Amino acid sequence: MSAAFLLSHLRALPEMLLLAGACALMIVDLLSKDERRGPSFWFAQAVLALCFLATLYVIAESAGTRYTIFYGMFVSDLLSHVLKLFATVAVSAALVYSRRYLLERGLLRGEFLTLLLFALLGVMVMVSANSFITLYLGLELLSLCLYALVALNRDVAASTEAAMKYFVLGALASGLLLYGMSMIYGATGSLLLPEIAARAGTLAAGSESARTLLVFGLVFVVAGLAFKLGVVPFHMWIPDVYQGASTAVTLVIGTAPKIAAFAMALRLLVNGLPGLAVDWQQMLVVLAVLSMAIGNLTAIAQSNLKRMLAYSTIAHMGFMLLGLLSGVVGGNSLNAVDAYGAAMFYTAVYVLMSLGAFGVLLLASRAGFECEQLEDMKGMNRRDPWIAFLMLLIMFSLAGVPPLAGFYAKFAVISAVVQAGQVWLAVVAVVFSLIGAFYYLRVVKLMYFDDPAGDLAPAGGGGARALLSVNGLALLAIGILPQGLMELCQVAIRSL
Numbered sequence: 001m002s003a004a005f006l007l008s009h010l011r012a013l014p015e016m017l018l019l020a021g022a023c024a025l026m027i028v029d030l031l032s033k034d035e036r037r038g039p040s041f042w043f044a045q046a047v048l049a050l051c052f053l054a055t056l057y058v059i060a061e062s063a064g065t066r067y068t069i070f071y072g073m074f075v076s077d078l079l080s081h082v083l084k085l086f087a088t089v090a091v092s093a094a095l096v097y098s099r100r101y102l103l104e105r106g107l108l109r110g111e112f113l114t115l116l117l118f119a120l121l122g123v124m125v126m127v128s129a130n131s132f133i134t135l136y137l138g139l140e141l142l143s144l145c146l147y148a149l150v151a152l153n154r155d156v157a158a159s160t161e162a163a164m165k166y167f168v169l170g171a172l173a174s175g176l177l178l179y180g181m182s183m184i185y186g187a188t189g190s191l192l193l194p195e196i197a198a199r200a201g202t203l204a205a206g207s208e209s210a211r212t213l214l215v216f217g218l219v220f221v222v223a224g225l226a227f228k229l230g231v232v233p234f235h236m237w238i239p240d241v242y243q244g245a246s247t248a249v250t251l252v253i254g255t256a257p258k259i260a261a262f263a264m265a266l267r268l269l270v271n272g273l274p275g276l277a278v279d280w281q282q283m284l285v286v287l288a289v290l291s292m293a294i295g296n297l298t299a300i301a302q303s304n305l306k307r308m309l310a311y312s313t314i315a316h317m318g319f320m321l322l323g324l325l326s327g328v329v330g331g332n333s334l335n336a337v338d339a340y341g342a343a344m345f346y347t348a349v350y351v352l353m354s355l356g357a358f359g360v361l362l363l364a365s366r367a368g369f370e371c372e373q374l375e376d377m378k379g380m381n382r383r384d385p386w387i388a389f390l391m392l393l394i395m396f397s398l399a400g401v402p403p404l405a406g407f408y409a410k411f412a413v414i415s416a417v418v419q420a421g422q423v424w425l426a427v428v429a430v431v432f433s434l435i436g437a438f439y440y441l442r443v444v445k446l447m448y449f450d451d452p453a454g455d456l457a458p459a460g461g462g463g464a465r466a467l468l469s470v471n472g473l474a475l476l477a478i479g480i481l482p483q484g485l486m487e488l489c490q491v492a493i494r495s496l
Contacts, residue, residue, distance in 0.1 A: 011067055011076035014054040014084055015124050021047030022117035029110025037108045041099060044113045048092045048120075055084050066495055068130055072192050075130035078495035079266075082488060083127045083259050083344075090255040090351050091120045096467050097359040098248035104367040105153070107246060112152060116252065119145035123260040129267055132181045132191045139177075139228070142260060143170050146253060150245045162244025169227070169237045177224025183217030184273075193272040201275030215279050221268060222283045228261045229317045232290035242310035247365060247372065250306055251358035254313060255351045261317075262347040265324055270340065271496060277328045284325040289428055291318025296436035306372050308439060309357055312398060315436055320346045322429060323413045326420035335419050341490035342412035348485065349397075349409040349478065356394040356471040360387060363464055377443055379452030387465075388447045390472035397475045399440035400433050405478035412486065 025047065029040040059081045066077040095116070102108035122142030129135035147170065151163030185191055187210055188199040203210040227234040242250050269280050295315030302308040323343025327336040364371035364380070364387065371377075381388040397406035410433060417426045478485055 009069055011058050011062065011069060012074060012128075013058055014051045014088075015121060015128075017054050018047065018051050018117060018121045018124065021050065022114055022121065025114050025117060026110060029113070036103060037110070037113075040110055040113055041095065041108070044117060045092060045095060047117060048088055048095075051120075052085060052088045052092075055081050055088070064495065070134075072194075073131035073134045074125075074128050076128060077492075079344075079492040080128040080263070082492040083263050084124050086348055086351065087120060087123045087127070087256040087259045090259070090355060091116060091252070093355050093359075093467060093471070094248070094251050094255060097251060097355070097362045097464050100462070100464065101246075101248050101362045101365055105246070107153060107248070109152075112149065112248075115145045115149050115152075119149070119252070120256060123256050126260040126267075127263040129264075130193050130271075132185065132193075132196075135264060135267065136174075136178065136181070138260070139264070140174065142257060143174065146257065149249045149252060150241060152249065153246045156246075158244040159246060162241045165244075166237055166241045173224050173227030173234065176220045176227070180217045180220025180222075180224060183213060183220065187213045187217065193267060196272045197274055200273055204275040214273075214276060218273060218276055218279055219283070221273075222280055222287075225261070225265055225268060226287055228257075228264060229321070230261075230314055231287045231317050231321065232294045232314060235291070235294070235314045238314060239307050239310040242313075243304055243307045243372075247306065247358060247361050247370065251355070251362065254309070254354040254358060258313075258317070258347060258351055258354075262320065262344065265321075266340065266344075266496070269324065270327065270336075274328065281325045281328075284321045285422075285425065288318040288321040288325065289425070291315060291321070292429060292432040292436075296432045296439075299436065299439045302439070303374050304372055305361060305374060305377070305443075308374070309354075312436070312439075313354070315432065316346075316350050316398075319410065319413060319429060319433075320350070322417050322425065326413075326416040326422065329420045335416060337490050337493050338412075338419065339416035340493045340496075341486065342409075342416045344489040344493060345482075345486050346409040346413055348489070349405045349475075352471065352475060352478075353394055353397050353406060356390065356468065356475065357398070359464070359468045359471060360391045360394065363387060363468060374443070374446060377446045378450040380447035382452060387468070390468055391447060392444050393472045393475055395440040395443050397479070399437040401437070403476070403479045405475045405482065408479055408482040408486075412482075 025040060025043055028043045032039045062076060064078055068075050099108065119142050122138045122145060125138030126135060129138055147163055147167045150166055151160060153159040184196060187203060188196045190196050190199060200214055204214060230238040273280065291314050295311045295318060299308050299311035302311060320343050323339050323346060326339040361371050393404060397404035400407045400410040414426045414429055
């Protein structure tokens, strides 16, 4: 085996380390006698830190060059590396936020930690997918781990019900996606995304029958993709799963998998099917408008915080789609870097906001008490002024209030939509953003102007509190100085 071969395959070093670490974690947990799972927890964090450092090493070693390995099925480019860094940080932060919550409920077990690492491996495989096969393998690895995580709290009927709904609908969506991929494979004769892009472009401009077959397959691919993003009308699983799963698992579902779904959309549509851009852009317009409308309007009626944040997720994913559909207009790709960069920036900021929002719920929960109803936020400022302030920053950012990161993220996406000539779509986005601000500001009103509903016990402390402070203040810092993250996203998009 040559040195060049080994060096080229080191570009999958983060995935190799994560796989080895997840397997080793099962042995560490088996041998550990600590009921608080200290060795297992810190071993998982060490594996995540190694993956982060390995990704930085691969970035430095590749020097911005794009490589493909494993017979072209796995791509190593700056986009994949940056998204892997985001996902690794998100999973590590989710572990810190969740530790006390899981310990108090007897859920911090080796199974949770191992499934979480394997789920991250699925995210990484999806992010670097350069073939239908790799993409589907990563998707199934991620999905199966998430189904098991939701069902992990088997003594609670709501969690079991949520897991069943998630599994059944997820299996249906995977079937739709696989069927669409098989039709595109039948038309193009290839599973590799670059070859599909070249052949699909030629076929779409050629015979009408070949174009019809491609578009037919595209419909199923977009349907499967829409389910993974959780956009209307494939959103029915999100509110039930967010509410039924334990808050720690909801935090996981709402963060790193969104990065994978964004990468999946980018690889499939932008990398794989640019010749059918006119067709999938029209589909994304419908999905985006419906998601922003139903997500924001339905969230207003929710009394459960997790369910409200679920509908908020639907609306935010609709907003992210606006960036994806604005990249190539009428065959002109001059706006592509700005539009796709804005969508990537929006995804990263959304993950940061989601981490913070669910982190507050986890810290405010304690043994025998779940902080998940709107009334549980009443008087939070009297109970814990600092946590209330951080929640205010997070809610304002979700609502798109300047100078927070959420405002700049929405501004960047709307600017891309306007540059693409879709002014009416930008107006629709602004209107629904204003409507959506109501239910975020309602949370702030409850925290600062209402009397507490129960006792005045402060939120949990420790490392999770410090990390939440960094999380909330990062939203403010990115909002004031967004150029660094935006330039990183645009450079990563150029690597496509």
